[in-house]
Amino acid sequence: MIKENSLPLLNKVALVTGSSRGIGRSIAYKLAENGADIIINYVRNQKPAAEIAQKISELGRKAIIARANLAKIEDIEKMFSKIDDEFGKLDIFISNAASGFNHPVTEQKVSGWDWTMNVNARAFLFATQKAIPLMEKSKGGKIVSISSPGSSRVLPDYIAVGASKAALESLTRYLAVELAPRNISVNCVSSGLVETDALRHFSALSDSSIIERTINNTPAKRLVQPEDIANIVFYLCSPEADMIRGQVIIVDGGFTLLVPG
Numbered sequence: 383m384i385k386e387n388s389l390p391l392l393n394k395v396a397l398v399t400g401s402s403r404g405i406g407r408s409i410a411y412k413l414a415e416n417g418a419d420i421i422i423n424y425v426r427n428q429k430p431a432a433e434i435a436q437k438i439s440e441l442g443r444k445a446i447i448a449r450a451n452l453a454k455i456e457d458i459e460k461m462f463s464k465i466d467d468e469f470g471k472l473d474i475f476i477s478n479a480a481s482g483f484n485h486p487v488t489e490q491k492v493s494g495w496d497w498t499m500n501v502n503a504r505a506f507l508f509a510t511q512k513a514i515p516l517m518e519k520s521k522g523g524k525i526v527s528i529s530s531p532g533s534s535r536v537l538p539d540y541i542a543v544g545a546s547k548a549a550l551e552s553l554t555r556y557l558a559v560e561l562a563p564r565n566i567s568v569n570c571v572s573s574g575l576v577e578t579d580a581l582r583h584f585s586a587l588s589d590s591s592i593i594e595r596t597i598n599n600t601p602a603k604r605l606v607q608p609e610d611i612a613n614i615v616f617y618l619c620s621p622e623a624d625m626i627r628g629q630v631i632i633v634d635g636g637f638t639l640l641v642p643g
Contacts, residue, residue, distance in 0.1 A: 389417030390620055394520075395469045397421040397461075399452060399509070400479030402431035404578040405528065408608035409476055410434060412616045418474060419444040421465055425451045425479075452479050452505035453497055462512035472516035474619050477506045477527040477550075482543035495542050502546035507553055514564065522565030524619040527554050528611070529572040529630060531638050547572075551630050558628030567627050569618050574634025577605040599642075602635030 391413060401410040402424040410420050411434065420438050422445060424431040431447050438445035448464050450457040465472055481501040483494035506527055517523030532540045533547035551570050558568040575596045597604060610633055617623055618631075632638060 392417035394418040394473040396474035398476040399423040405608045406478040408612040409615050412612035414438040414443045422447045453500040471519040473520050475513045475525045484539040498542040499546050503549035525568040527570045555628040570630040572632045574606045574637050600635040600637045
């Protein structure tokens with residue numbers, strides 16, 4: 383058990399969307415390690431959500447599970463109503479959940495475009511609207527969105543996701559300015575290729591060389607780990623980061639610094 387006096391987020395309440403797996407799971411655990419009670423959000427598979435909730439409970443923190451499809455406004459409203467009922471406040475909101483359909487421009491469908499934009503960008507705006515009154519009960523809060531370099535760089539078959547992430551980053555800047563007088567800081571972490579089960583599954587199905595090529599073209603000579611993202615998210619949620627507002631912080635081991643040779 384970690385000593386309570388060494389927990390900078392003690393008595394804070396944090397919502398991490400898409401936190402049953404991958405990056406979101408690591409963020410949720412990192413915040414809990416530092417004292418926060420956690421709302422675990424998932425949409426399909428309850429088992430991994432229950433597993434990380436149990437691990438967080440073993441740290442001595444409170445963890446609840448909130449099933450919500452963030453493409454549906456009514457699910458967002460129900461999730462925040464549950465948070466209000468359980469905690470009566472919210473200190474930290476991490477907008478991590480993401481989805482999308484990877485197709486070339488000519489094969490994009492309206493349904494896939496709408497789904498991607500709704501989950502990745504629209505949900506961030508309207509979830510933030512619901513978070514604001516709960517954060518005001520705590521006299522302020524921290525909001526961090528999770529993006530990717532595809533927001534500004536052209537990646538194969540990434541048009542819908544890339545556009546949604548560009549919208550997410552723009553929303554981050556607008557929200558940072560508008561919410562600053564309420565003592566709510568808003569920032570974004572842009573993640574390079576992260577080593578997760580989903581990446582390994584994807585590379586096995588489509589391009590088995592993508593991991594090796596990324597490592598070779600990364601100055602740090604390794605893939606980003608979920609913990610790398612969790613570490614910077616935790617910092618942005620700490621008091622030391624109070625004067626960082628509306629920024630997109632890239633965590634990619636230097637991959638995007640290089641011009642392809």
